[in-house]
Amino acid sequence: MVVGFRLASSKGGDKQSGNGKERIGCFEENQQGREASPCASLALITSDSDWSSPEVGHVLKQHNVADLPLLATYLISEANLQKSSRWSNYISSLPRQPYSLLYWTRSELDRYLKASQIRLRAIERIADITGTFDDLRRRIFSKHPHLFPKEVFNLVTFRWSFGILLSRLIYLSSMDGKVALVPWADMLNHSCEVETYLNYDKSSQAVVFTTDRAYQSGEQVFISYGKKSNAELLLSYGFVPKEGTNLNDSVELPLSLKISDKCYKQKLKALKKHGLSASQCYPIQISGWPLELMAYAYLTVSPPSMSKQFEEESGSMDLDITSQELQNRGVFLKQLAVDLCISEQKILHRAQYILKRRLRDMRSGELRA
């Protein structure tokens, strides 16, 4: 079955539905490839979209603002226009507080995600957004206060718009990798068990996806947000899939060459020859890890007696809770952190178990690098 979201410019578009969820399958091809239901009027929001306040868009483009901050400003500008924006129905359906780690406070991140590497990524992402906003404010907003009033364009609205973009932007490979908000198509939830991706189909001028199985009427249709780890899903989308369902879950394992290693220089030379450095990160999954990780590990632990082979080897908690609302939030965030850390811990335990056995084999000379 093919489900599509037709663009406004395409033939046969009808009026936009007030309720995106009901209209998600805006056209459907049946087995004979014929359209079975009418199309919804839809368009994409990209960095090329027309601004309802053209002057605002013009100033940003004059300053060559990059796509993501441009889209973030676009969303704020359109949201501020309310009913006079062509996106008013869509924008009013967006969450007021997108689910993502952007909305966790520093102390929530520090307490709940102490055990996960994603804590640092979230802190970096929050700092990047603050930095991007400060840069725009300094270079552009402060110079045109009539176009960018502080009450509208501020850090709070930027955090909201970045939260929306990072949890809803769709990567359209067939449009040269353009990223777009696709109103109503972005109502689709993620499942780790499907390999179904939204993309732009040039022939039908629609954003479409093909389901990988038949769905019963009334059944929820899922798409994939990509092969992401649980930590990445929590970072951008604010949820952790049910335990054991995400085959793409992984934990980054940082490895590095010890400066105290007697063969440090030789080993580093061998690594550099293969485009590697003294510290590398490799993803480990419950099902195993990349061969490159083993090659790197063998090299770093190899004794000086193996120096001739170096070049070959390298090729291969509790928060203060005062209100019921905070208490619920605390319980919810803690549960997300527990779900994430359980899956990451499982991956690490399994990897540790296998590595210990391999190390034992290596020591007893049974394993050849």
Ligand SMILES: C[S@@+](CC[C@H](N)C(=O)[O-])C[C@H]1O[C@@H](n2cnc3c(N)ncnc32)[C@H](O)[C@@H]1O
């Ligand atoms: C692109 S939106 C999907 C539509 C969203 N459900 C809505 O109604 O606006 C992404 C957000 O949906 C939620 N979501 C998507 N897939 C999910 C899943 N499998 N489990 C829990 N939440 C999910 C998350 O809050 C995520 O940030």
